[in-house]
Amino acid sequence: MPVVEIKGLRKRFGQNEVLKGIDLSVEPGEVIAIIGKSGSGKSTLLRCVNGLEQFDEGTLAVDGKPLLHDDRAAMRALRQRVGMIFQSFNLFPHLTVGRNVMLAPELVKKIGQPAGAQRASMLLTRVGLGEKFDAWPDQLSGGQQQRVAIARALAMEPAVLLCDEITSALDPELVGEVLRVVESLAAEGMTLMMVTHEMNFARKVSDRLVFMHAGRIHEIGPPDELFAHPKTPELAQFISALNH
Amino acid sequence: MVDFTLWDILRNLLLAARWTITLSIVAFVGGGLVGLALLFARLRGHAVGDRLIAAYVQVFQGTPLLMQLFLAYFGLALLGMPTTPWIAAALALTLYTSAYLTEIWRGCVASIPKGQWEAADSLAMSFSEKLRHVVLPQALKISVPPTVGFLVQVVKGTALASVIGFIELTKAATMITNATFRPFTVYGMVALLYFCLCFPISWWSHRLERKLHAGR
């Protein structure tokens, strides 16, 4: 059974239709990289998967359970299965790094204080920040903050992790440390859907590449194939623009 | 007990409200003038004067207006001056208002970027020229909304003058209550009358503020 199954998804902002019928299913352990020009709808698609955006038509299911916007309990159940990492980190400024990671398991999964702290510490170690447990978010570099955000999302043990341009707000020298963490997650079998501008990374890590254009999935397939033999002029132009 | 109709109560309250308005205007205008004088003294930048005025502001902002009214009332008597509730209330509210307004205005002047003073300096302007032509015109614009907003505090502050026996809206309410034994109706009406006085001013102040922010 696919982890995420999207059928005929349409989304409008007023008169402007940004998603014009998306069909995509993501298998467990699969890494999907979504590329395309800005305004092609790739971030909107990702934000639909955990209900941050409401779609107008079509269906979307996670673990076989349909996403229902009006059912708050069902939305929260779904969000426990879908983790999200944002471009702007969005760490909670009033909580220490450790508490940022512990907050949701404690409130949502009712995990007790010692167990939660232990898990948080383990996850922070996994992203290379074991010694930052008691630091405040604003004492960390952007790359470190983003790695905390990854640990925070992992603490909910999601079935799929959404990454929305997670390196776009970082200084170039900090991009690598974040991507290495994502790469290790992929290697461990985590299901990932990521919108990214890092083409080399997308090519190296993803199982399938999705090229979005004008609100549609324009091409989809193994990354090497897409990069080597683009079938449409739009993708060919997108790739050649990258090389200049 | 005299039988009061609702209209009788309202008419008497409205008559008393004239004194609330009069006291408010006296305190606001008087306080504005004193506050302006203090502001100029402060902008001169003498360390001692600055300290004194800062202490003056802190005393009036850090003590109850009711105590200030009592001190004015009994202090005037102690100095051998003629004391009436009217004089004591006007004096205390004027000083109280001056302390708040001078602080509000100082904040407005302080928010004018330093570069404006320096630019004026570099044009060889004197102190009063800098104030008159560069700083005050800009500060004046941003000072209007909070100044109007403080008028609401003054109007509400006049209600405390009732405690030292000045017959305005609140004192009249107490007197009418004692005659009619209808405190719920009387104080309810009084609250509505204050609301009718204050709400338009609050609303105006908000609108001015929004316009100011939109204009920048």
Added chain:
Amino acid sequence: MTLDFGAILSQWPLLATGVANTLLLTALSAVVGGALGAACAWARAQGPLWLRYVAGTYVELIRNTPFIVQLFFIFFGLPMLGVKLSPEMASVLAMVVNLGAYATEIIRAGILATPRGQIEAAESLALNRFQIFTRVVLPPALRKVWPALTSQIVIVMLGSAVCGQISTEELSYAANLIQSRNFRAFEAYLVATAIYLALAIGVRRALNWIGPRFIFGRP
């Protein structure tokens, strides 16, 4: 003109009781009024439409009427509806209602400054709306507006001097009692005023200390 402060200071037990009661009234109304303000701030910022109007009307009614009238309405007026309150209860209620209205607007300003991403991150972590408000939105908002909230609590404390008028035995009541015994009115009120000034400074300091340690959890 001679001033005699000895006659006032010899009555220090009365003054001490007055100070204690003023602080007690202030503490009670700060806690309850602050919570009321936070709840109404939520109602005004994120609640259903009808609740926004209710909270908005409450805020405007209180902010545009004098505290003394609110106090008299509660103490003298409410018994007509069968709600009879002791002077102390009426004082606390009036102070809570008064502070609650100002705190609503102050806290609301902090809430409105919350970046959208903070809420989205909390939603993505499956927190419910109550958890998002109390654990993610409110603490940074309180931190942002703490100076304003502190000032308002001090203003309410100073305003509580009026509660002596309905014979709540707070500081101004003590001053009034002393001057009625020895006819040293000016001195009595001057001493009380000085104590209020010290309290205002002390309460402000205390709140600046308490806030980061116990309210919004970050030094």
